Amino acid sequence: MRRILRLLGAIVLVAVAAFALGTLVPRPLFGGAPDGASPRHILVFTNPIHTDIAVPIDDAVLQKFGFLLDAGIQADLPAARYLVFGWGSKAFYIGTPTWSELKPGPVFAALTLDNSVMHVDLAGDVDLPQPAVQRFELGEAGFAAMLDFIERSFVRDEGAVQRIFGVAYGEYDGFFDAHGKFNALAGCNTWTAAALREAGLTTGWWNPLPxxxxxxxxxxxxxxxDPGGDQPGGVQP
Structure with a gap:
């Protein structure tokens, strides 16, 4: 029994140390500041287990992600202010629209190894400040690099992204097959962190939790x- 308790204690200490080091050790170790002037901004949306990146919609962004329009995401709606991107476990992301729909199967898949999906949503104006949203200023080069990273996350077949039809959280969002395998150590928040590093921001070395x-x-x-309008979430056309 003592050996078991020592083993459990050691596991807890290793886990605590990993979380502490992953949070406090910067990545990259040196540099990482946004480039030059900061004419761009992004938002990071947070819930208890997941983070999303919200990209302001303009003509250049619509052109960059025109394939989403072709796939049925109405990013050109007049009320749409942000394209919201998230990456995650296919089984859990699609199978758990709300906490009340939580099931053992998707949880097991997310904790072991699962295929991944991109979730794309729209948001209107966003009131700031609020606890679940952070705004960051970016330079043009970092903004473009982050958009390239997001675009590369979509699986393509003969140039076309692969939308998963018949599943959505609402009227304006959709799911797409994505590159990479999801697991508990490399999940949705590590994807967000990687995208933000492409933008020139600094994260912890390993950030599995929001x-x-x-x-x-x-x-x-x-x-x-930055003062805005409505809360993040659905678009009211």
């Missing part, structure tokens, strides 16, 4: 608040 990612972002980057 809380650790947000702490790292706050520790190594300066966020800003």
């Amino acid at each position: 809380a650790t990612l947000n702490f790292s972002l706050g520790l190594y980057n300066r966020s800003s608040d």
